Amino acid sequence: MDRCPHPKCSADDNITCWQGHIKLAYCPEWRKVVQTSTTAQPNPDELAVPWSGSALGESDLNFISGKGKPVTVGIVGPESSGKTTVLAAFYLLLGRGNLTSEDSLFSNSYTLAGWEAVANNLRWKPGQQAPHFPPHTTSRAARAPGMLHLAFRRQDGGLRDLLFADAPGEWFQKWSINQQSSEAEGARWIAKHADVTLLIADRQALAGPAKGTARNEFQLLAQRAVAGSQGRRLALVWTKGDVEVAPAMEAQIRKAVGSAAPDVPEFTVSVFKRGQVEAAEGFQKLFSWILETRRPGVQLPTSEVAGHDLLFRYGRR
Amino acid sequence: MSSEYLMRFLEIGAIDLKGDDTKLEKLRATAKGLSTVLKKAPAKTVCFTMAAADPGIASDDPTIQAAMTVLRMQWETVSNAYARPPVAILRAILLDAIVLAARSDDAISVAFVNTARNALAQAETSDEEAVWREAVGEIEAKVDARAEEEWATPEMIEVEALQYSPPAAVTASFKPTKVERSSLNTQMHAAAGPWGGTNPNQYQPNHNPQQWSAEFASKMSVAVAQAIDSAVEGLAPTPIDLSKPLTALANAVALHVDNVLASFSTATAGLQRRTNLLWWKEALYSTSAQESYLDLPLYEAASLMALDLHEQVPTYSPASVSSFLKEAIRCLPVDPADANSDKREVAVLVQESRTTAFMQPFRNLAAQYVQAAEGRGPLLSVIGHPQNPGTIDAGQFRALVGIDATARMTPAEWGTYLFRELQSARATNAGVKRSKRK
Numbered sequence: 230m231d232r233c234p235h236p237k238c239s240a241d242d243n244i245t246c247w248q249g250h251i252k253l254a255y256c257p258e259w260r261k262v263v264q265t266s267t268t269a270q271p272n273p274d275e276l277a278v279p280w281s282g283s284a285l286g287e288s289d290l291n292f293i294s295g296k297g298k299p300v301t302v303g304i305v306g307p308e309s310s311g312k313t314t315v316l317a318a319f320y321l322l323l324g325r326g327n328l329t330s331e332d333s334l335f336s337n338s339y340t341l342a343g344w345e346a347v348a349n350n351l352r353w354k355p356g357q358q359a360p361h362f363p364p365h366t367t368s369r370a371a372r373a374p375g376m377l378h379l380a381f382r383r384q385d386g387g388l389r390d391l392l393f394a395d396a397p398g399e400w401f402q403k404w405s406i407n408q409q410s411s412e413a414e415g416a417r418w419i420a421k422h423a424d425v426t427l428l429i430a431d432r433q434a435l436a437g438p439a440k441g442t443a444r445n446e447f448q449l450l451a452q453r454a455v456a457g458s459q460g461r462r463l464a465l466v467w468t469k470g471d472v473e474v475a476p477a478m479e480a481q482i483r484k485a486v487g488s489a490a491p492d493v494p495e496f497t498v499s500v501f502k503r504g505q506v507e508a509a510e511g512f513q514k515l516f517s518w519i520l521e522t523r524r525p526g527v528q529l530p531t532s533e534v535a536g537h538d539l540l541f542r543y544g545r546r
Numbered sequence: 547m548s549s550e551y552l553m554r555f556l557e558i559g560a561i562d563l564k565g566d567d568t569k570l571e572k573l574r575a576t577a578k579g580l581s582t583v584l585k586k587a588p589a590k591t592v593c594f595t596m597a598a599a600d601p602g603i604a605s606d607d608p609t610i611q612a613a614m615t616v617l618r619m620q621w622e623t624v625s626n627a628y629a630r631p632p633v634a635i636l637r638a639i640l641l642d643a644i645v646l647a648a649r650s651d652d653a654i655s656v657a658f659v660n661t662a663r664n665a666l667a668q669a670e671t672s673d674e675e676a677v678w679r680e681a682v683g684e685i686e687a688k689v690d691a692r693a694e695e696e697w698a699t700p701e702m703i704e705v706e707a708l709q710y711s712p713p714a715a716v717t718a719s720f721k722p723t724k725v726e727r728s729s730l731n732t733q734m735h736a737a738a739g740p741w742g743g744t745n746p747n748q749y750q751p752n753h754n755p756q757q758w759s760a761e762f763a764s765k766m767s768v769a770v771a772q773a774i775d776s777a778v779e780g781l782a783p784t785p786i787d788l789s790k791p792l793t794a795l796a797n798a799v800a801l802h803v804d805n806v807l808a809s810f811s812t813a814t815a816g817l818q819r820r821t822n823l824l825w826w827k828e829a830l831y832s833t834s835a836q837e838s839y840l841d842l843p844l845y846e847a848a849s850l851m852a853l854d855l856h857e858q859v860p861t862y863s864p865a866s867v868s869s870f871l872k873e874a875i876r877c878l879p880v881d882p883a884d885a886n887s888d889k890r891e892v893a894v895l896v897q898e899s900r901t902t903a904f905m906q907p908f909r910n911l912a913a914q915y916v917q918a919a920e921g922r923g924p925l926l927s928v929i930g931h932p933q934n935p936g937t938i939d940a941g942q943f944r945a946l947v948g949i950d951a952t953a954r955m956t957p958a959e960w961g962t963y964l965f966r967e968l969q970s971a972r973a974t975n976a977g978v979k980r981s982k983r984k
Contacts, residue, residue: 249623249628290562291628296632386941
């Protein structure tokens with residue numbers, strides 16, 4: 230298959246044209262490279278769709294966000310802190326029907342293949358080795374992070390789209406050190422667009438031999454993430470919740486988040502059962518908190534006025 | 547400049563069109579087309595703004611559908627390029643179109659600013675705040691400038707000088723006359739003695755000097771008097787016509803007085819409006835209902851205050867007038883025994899407004915201003931056309947007015963919401979005659 234000359238079109242990737250031409254032969258851009266296709270009769274049984282099912286890139290996002298900006302969830306944490314595991318756990322629990330309620334029923338997803346790729350390692354497959362944690366998410370060359378999509382139908386009939394950013398920890402580490410770093414473009418995108426930020430605190434790292442470094446990294450990242458969230462929803466998520474962490478360390482982590490943004494909710498998740506607490510419970514609580522997200526309305530300030538006339542200044546800031 | 551809001555709105559909504567000029571041009575052309583539609587029918591401003599301000603607007607809303615039709619003319623395959631109808635893109639286009647139209651039309655500006663202030667608070671728009679703040683700020687500055695002109699009270703009234711140029715100097719025509727010498731000569735000769743010609747002096751001067759001198763004096767005085775009379779008669783001036791310059795002067799003075807009075811009344815109109823506003827707030831008395839607001843139930847009083855104030859102030863009023871109304875409503879006493887007095891459900895308030903006899907004048911005015919609701923539009927459409935007085939269900943309520951049926955408002959919020967709707971509706975319905983209420 231030839232490549233479409235349009236820089237943003239992925240029509241050669243077995244999905245439809247980005248300008249919406251169902252038959253590529255009708256697209257003026259496509260015809261520039263494929264002269265013969267105008268005469269070729271496409272097989273009527275073959276129908277290309279405008280999405281591939283994989284995680285969405287920055288330009289693929291237009292396909293979903295054309296209707297309205299989805300609630301974007303940024304999972305911010307250093308590498309190997311369990312970000313991808315949180316996503317995989319969401320997907321698997323959703324598949325078992327453990328995350329939805331009558332208030333919001335699962336409706337659709339345009340990235341099922343992407344979800345499957347994330348969760349694949351956590352699936353138990355007969356005859357193979359036991360499920361294990363997902364491998365390291367590499368720092369890809371693409372500028373924006375891969376986005377995983379879910380849509381839920383609310384009780385009032387409205388659809389609510391959710392996007393989960395599946396981004397590598399390196400981005401956030403570079404971003405925490407230098408906000409303007411050219412390698413932190415993806416992290417900046419998440420900080421700018423995320424309606425919900427999950428700040429990941431890796432209990433294993435905070436209890437391990439390099440706990441001092443892990444704490445410093447977290448503090449730096451937390452500072453940046455809280456500043457970037459600008460009053461939008463932010464939660465502190467303890468991953469690997471089965472690992473014990475010194476209370477003094479826990480207090481320092483809470484202080485790092487709480488000093489800039491008080492009343493930040495906390496969630497603890499683990500893929501293992503913790504005492505009486507089922508593994509699913511932590512993820513369920515976190516997910517229902519995410520689903521509750523509603524953007525508030527705007528109270529516009531009154532416009533600025535010059536002069537001393539009280540009538541025109543009345544009621545203004 | 548024209549694409550500024552379009553691009554920024556799309557960017558905030560995670561829609562990236564950078565580097566795709568073909569698509570951007572299509573969207574820009576659509577915005578331009580819609581702004582032309584709006585200029586021709588300013589009454590659509592309210593619906594356009596309400597659709598643009600709500601991310602949750604249904605894709606089958608008539609305004610969204612109309613915008614989609616215009617977009618399809620530019621971009622035939624648009625439906626296939628998006629998972630669902632591209633409401634976010636249409637909203638960006640609508641906002642751009644409204645701002646384009648509002649820049650050249652003050653009535654559209656008033657309706658946009660008032661409606662946006664109402665609608666944005668009810669929708670999930672916090673992520674778009676920066677764009678809305680800038681767009682509303684830009685247009686509101688324009689509206690406020692015009693309102694300031696109408697509400698200003700200058701310390702001095704400047705009056706232009708009298709426009710009158712005096713007419714050119716009139717030269718009276720004068721022809722010097724000469725005494726008719728020959729006839730005077732004849733008469734004097736006749737007076738001198740009996741040898742004179744016609745009608746001579748019959749006395750000789752040397753024989754009857756006494757009689758001669760009497761006769762001479764008599765004849766000479768007649769002759770000289772006649773000569774003088776005829777000379778004077780020739781000196782009689784031609785009459786000069788002053789009516790034209792005097793009429794010009796009268797007209798100039800009348801125009802000048804008119805101008806002086808106009809500047810004076812412009813200066814005092816602002817003062818009069820302010821005084822009326824203060825009287826109204828201090829008296830808390832409804833001239834239309836001839837009753838004190840203090841004696842009315844809280845929310846009824848708030849609605850009536852919105853209506854009364856709307857009738858009192860002109861279309862171009864500063865934004866602080868809404869604040870004034872808010873403060874006035876907050877002056878009303880709250881019944882501590884009434885649990886619903888601080889906030890009440892909007893759906894209940896609307897339902898009461900549709901049915902109670904008290905709101906009849908409000909409904910009449912609303913019905914004149916707006917048509918019955920077809921899609922997203924103002925509360926006035928729902929209140930003014932209560933053909934089916936049954937309760938509107940929650941889903942339909944949200945679709946029609948953009949407010950959650952469970953949303954609650956304080957009396958001040960309710961009053962200012964209605965006031966802004968009335969102001970928007972009147973601004974874009976200049977042709978509608980205002981009702982004269984008793």
